[in-house]
Amino acid sequence: MILILISPRNAGLPFADWLDEERGRLLAVTARGTDPGPGFLDVEQVADYTDDTAVRDAARRLRERHDITRVLALAEVDVERAAALRAELDVPGQRPDSARAYRDKVLMKERAAAGGVRVPAFAPVRDETEVLAFMAAHPGPVVVKPRDGSGSTGVAVLDGPADVPSVADQVRSGGHEVEEFVAGRFHHVDALHVDGEPVVSVPSAYTDGGCLSHWTDSGNGSWTLEADDPLHARLTEQTQRLIAALPPAPALFVHAEFFVTDTREIVLCEVAGRVGGTPIPAMLRIVLGLDPRELWSRIECGLPVDLDAVRAHARSAPLVANFGLPPRDGRVTRVPEQPPAGTTDFTVLTDVGEDWSGERYRNRKSGDFVATWLVTARTEGDLLARVAKSEAEAEAGFGWALTAEVSP
Missing domain, CATH: 3.90.1170 (Aldehyde Oxidoreductase; domain 3)
Known part of the structure; x- marks a missing residue:
């Protein structure tokens, strides 16, 4: 049976339609008060979905009642939880070492740099003195962010040492990094790899401000690059190099973000081992011919997918x-x-x-x-x-x- 970790942000997704062969046999862990939808045989709910222990214990209770053969997770918060459960249950899919590298921005950049991907100067930080020391060694604006954050939550841009007190409490709370600010156009690449081979890669450019536009109440989005745009091939190549640099998994759907500087240098921002967040899935549906979350769910659950049809659709899409x-x-x-x-x-x-x-x-x-x-x-x-x-x-x-x- 397939166990699905359903974050409240993913409530309402049609898992039973996407995994029709398993309808009526699906299992779920979700938050109390969240309806997982039809098609589920057994559901465990937890009071606090941010509690890793509670979510894993709920999954273990389901394991005591059912034979779990796959674990599916779509949300960033569930990437490492799902990997840990796969290792514990000994079922196929991404394991903890790979999942951690796609979550921890320090480990991620260390592995990427070792694999030949250009990354900004960076360092883990535990207090404001370490931020100040980094700024002394790397003059100019810097970015402070959680090592395992998502959606730009907790990100701060510091123009100079006078701004450091504003993030002191945040940094002392643990799990943060500092990195040099990279000026340039922001891009993302959404790519699917199966059995170590690339299936499809969709490079896109963010609108001005990218994912930080919401700080100024500005709308934001992105658009797919034309196939003959030189950046299309270069961003695809960098994404493949990045995936090769990080610990492998049987299949990966990644959402990678890069800066392209005025000198056309490509610099890694970060990469997530999941489908990009709203509204990127809707955009990718036009390119791929089906919702990327459905595509990924079926692959992750070992169900058949016509990958050649996905490739062909991507080549002809507007x-x-x-x-x-x-x-x-x-x-x-x-x-x-x-x-x-x-x-x-x-x-x-x-x-x-x-x-x-x-x-x-x-x-x-x-x-x-x-x-x-x-x-x-x-x-x-x-x-x-x-x-x-x-x-x-x-x-x-x-x-x-x-x-x-x-x-x-």
Whole structure:
């Protein structure tokens, strides 16, 4: 039987449809109050899904009642949990050494650099004195981030030593790194490898600001590069080199991020051993011909997939852009009544009255959106023009009672 770890952020995904051969025999661990959907034979729920011990103990209780042959996880928080359970149950799939390398940004960069991938100068840090020492050795802005973070949560850009006190408590809490700030255009590559061989690679460029755009309440997204763009081949090659540098797994779906500097040098930002977050799956569905999470779920669970059809679809697909609007510091007063012209998959992810202010706003992630959509075209120029037009229309459809406007 297949055990699926279902993060609350992945609630509602149609696992029974994706894994139809196993419908009615699926097992799940999820958060209390989360409906895993149809097709599950047995479910364990935990009060706190951030508690690793609770999630693993719930999986062990399922193991006592059922024969588990595969473990599936789609969320970043579950990557290492799933790997540990596979090792414990002795079932196929990524194991802890590989999973850790795709989560720990220090270990990741050490292995990448040893494999010939250009990485920024970096160091693990435990207190503000180590951050200051790094800044003295590497003049200029630096980035402080959690070693195992995701979605740009906890990331801080420091322009100089005077900014260090602002992250002192964060760094002393443990598990952080500092690295040099790399100026350049931000890109991502979404790639599937099976049995050590590349199946498909989709290089894309982020809009200005990339995954940090939400810091300024700006919309952000990305678009697939044209096949004859020289960066397409170079980013694909770097991703393959990166995967070869990290500990292997029977199959991998990775979301890698790179900076491309003004001198066209490609520098690793980080890589995740999972499908990229919203709205990237919708974009990749246009390229691959099916939802990448379905593709990955079937591969991870040992079910048949026509990889040649995936390759062929990727070769003939149009250019596609995804875009999303982040929340504001306030309450939603109006949502769009209709999609912007020329878009597909327009999805409003909020309701009138929803409050994004206070701590929720401060802790927002780069993947937190109030609306997302797709745009397609055959040339990059047409694609980007359509993205800009759709952003303006979607933004005009929202209304906000901003905290700054209603505070006394």
